[in-house]
Amino acid sequence: MQTVKSRPSIGRSLALGSLKWRWWLIPLTILTCVAVSYGASTLRFAGDYRVFFGDENPDFIANEQAQASFGKPDNIAFVVIPKGGNVFTEDTLTAVHALTEAAWRLPYVSRVDSVTNFQNTIGEGDDLSVEDLLFDPADLTPAEVARIEAAAMAEPLINGFVVAPGGDATVISATVQLPADVPNVSTMAAERAAEIRAEVLANHPDHEIHLTGVASLSAAFERAGTADSMTLIPLVYLIILVVMGVVMRSISAVAARLAVILLATLVGMGVGGWTGVALHLRGRERGGLASVGDVPARAPVALAVAVQGSRAGAEDPVGPDGGSRHRLSQGHRGRDARHHAGAHHADPDDHA
Numbered sequence: 001m002q003t004v005k006s007r008p009s010i011g012r013s014l015a016l017g018s019l020k021w022r023w024w025l026i027p028l029t030i031l032t033c034v035a036v037s038y039g040a041s042t043l044r045f046a047g048d049y050r051v052f053f054g055d056e057n058p059d060f061i062a063n064e065q066a067q068a069s070f071g072k073p074d075n076i077a078f079v080v081i082p083k084g085g086n087v088f089t090e091d092t093l094t095a096v097h098a099l100t101e102a103a104w105r106l107p108y109v110s111r112v113d114s115v116t117n118f119q120n121t122i123g124e125g126d127d128l129s130v131e132d133l134l135f136d137p138a139d140l141t142p143a144e145v146a147r148i149e150a151a152a153m154a155e156p157l158i159n160g161f162v163v164a165p166g167g168d169a170t171v172i173s174a175t176v177q178l179p180a181d182v183p184n185v186s187t188m189a190a191e192r193a194a195e196i197r198a199e200v201l202a203n204h205p206d207h208e209i210h211l212t213g214v215a216s217l218s219a220a221f222e223r224a225g226t227a228d229s230m231t232l233i234p235l236v237y238l239i240i241l242v243v244m245g246v247v248m249r250s251i252s253a254v255a256a257r258l259a260v261i262l263l264a265t266l267v268g269m270g271v272g273g274w275t276g277v278a279l280h281l282r283g284r285e286r287g288g289l290a291s292v293g294d295v296p297a298r299a300p301v302a303l304a305v306a307v308q309g310s311r312a313g314a315e316d317p318v319g320p321d322g323g324s325r326h327r328l329s330q331g332h333r334g335r336d337a338r339h340h341a342g343a344h345h346a347d348p349d350d351h352a
Helices: 010-020 022-042 057-072 088-103 142-153 185-203 212-248 250-274 299-315 324-328 334-346
Strands: 076-080 109-113 117-125 126-134 170-177 207-212 276-280 294-296
Touching: 010 022, 010 324, 022 250, 076 088, 076 185, 088 109, 088 142, 088 207, 126 250, 185 207, 185 212, 207 212, 212 250, 276 299
Parallel strands: 276 294
Antiparallel strands: 076 170, 076 207, 109 170, 117 126
């Protein structure tokens, strides 16, 4: 009777091949991972406040409909609070005028509104003239300041909207049209606004100037995501390293597993960068699945945990034969134990 020689399983073939050609595969794998991980340099944090609302939220739907009809204006607002408690002074009006002019240097700005550039209409006989409420701060006199205050507080579009009803604070609002395809554009605009704020405060120290607005909010989300990635993610890796050291009690085993985790995480983030996804503080879900291009900033942590679990399965798979560590403890050679673990991980039905 002729005996038919059984063919080795796919898992066993892969394990044998990877061990036989390991000194070629290791550097090739590392170089490939490094090349792919370069895409992570293009990852960006998208501080879009929309990710905090579900698709069925009525306020979110109303906001989207309004923006579809009238455009999507974001804004950066400078809130000026004079320490003297009165906006209508020569120093404060000069500061407001300086902020108004400087706000035109913000990226993608399309409009700037303030008390000083409000288009004031003056009637003279049969003629009407329209001009800024304050055209040149050099012309300010006590009488001119009084005229501006009277006109501003009598104007419903200023009193209670641009200037506080008590006259103790005012706002300069810059409308910006931030493109969605420019990385970290909100942060870029907010940083420029902070520079303008510092310039004006240097010349007018008796004031408080605060930054707010939709663009500033989005920039705050971007900064928070970046800060978390610089602190929380290294902390997670440190915890994984400590746990692996306690459990495995082998420096070489910990180093090897940590290298695999780091490379796999970098490759995952690199693929995300090459495909143009953006990181959010919270991934908004559509139909129960995270949307493409809308990845939560916790993705590196999730990748690290997934790879750690996969490595644990490779070394200690559930089954009658055990993993590489189990076979090593039974006296098997290291090469045989790794061969068995690799074959079992690639083909769980292989128990040879």
